[in-house]
Amino acid sequence: MINKRMFDAVNEQIKFELESAYIYLSMVGYFHASNLDGMAHWLRVQVHEETIHAMKFFDHLTSRGASIVLLDVKQLKTTWKSALEPWQDAYAHEKFITEKIHTLTKIAREENDYTAEPLLNWFLNEQIEEENNTDKISRQVEMIGDSKEGLFMLDRELGTRIYPAGSPFDPAAYNLAP
Numbered sequence: 196m197i198n199k200r201m202f203d204a205v206n207e208q209i210k211f212e213l214e215s216a217y218i219y220l221s222m223v224g225y226f227h228a229s230n231l232d233g234m235a236h237w238l239r240v241q242v243h244e245e246t247i248h249a250m251k252f253f254d255h256l257t258s259r260g261a262s263i264v265l266l267d268v269k270q271l272k273t274t275w276k277s278a279l280e281p282w283q284d285a286y287a288h289e290k291f292i293t294e295k296i297h298t299l300t301k302i303a304r305e306e307n308d309y310t311a312e313p314l315l316n317w318f319l320n321e322q323i324e325e326e327n328n329t330d331k332i333s334r335q336v337e338m339i340g341d342s343k344e345g346l347f348m349l350d351r352e353l354g355t356r357i358y359p360a361g362s363p364f365d366p367a368a369y370n371l372a373p
């Protein structure tokens with residue numbers, strides 16, 4: 196069984212992860228509308244990842260006998276002014292999530308919740324990758340500046356990100372021929 200303080204923190208983290216999925220899905224819409232379908236694709240794969248993050252915390256709580264209380268998910272932002280802005284926001288958002296994982300880890304230590312450690316260690320490592328990816332893309336878009344050619348080349352490259360096998364976010368999973 197998980198204690199109340201730890202439960203509340205993990206339960207809230209489910210919300211933060213779903214908010215990550217929600218803001219990245221908004222960015223997918225923005226990039227499709229901006230004809231940058233590769234960037235939209237990259238973020239759509241990210242929506243898959245964020246949903247999995249939420250489910251990892253969800254399953255952690257259910258497997259410890261807790262009863263989940265889903266909290267309201269906020270739409271954080273819906274529109275951006277340039278191709279750069281969403282990537283800067285994504286990097287800032289990942290840094291915010293890293294802080295949340297650090298806080299969770301701190302609470303787990305204070306509450307002697309050793310059972311949560313493997314999960315939190317996974318997330319501590321995952322956040323290195325999450326920050327690195329969004330920071331790198333953000334700096335690449337910045338480097339490109341006003342070059343349309345450069346932007347289209349990067350867009351192509353980001354469009355090659357692979358969906359995890361069986362992802363329901365892959366259009367191939369639901370655009371089935373009649």
Ligand code: OFO
Pocket residue numbers: 211212215244245248289292325
């Ligand atoms: Fe982007 O790592 Fe979860 O939120």
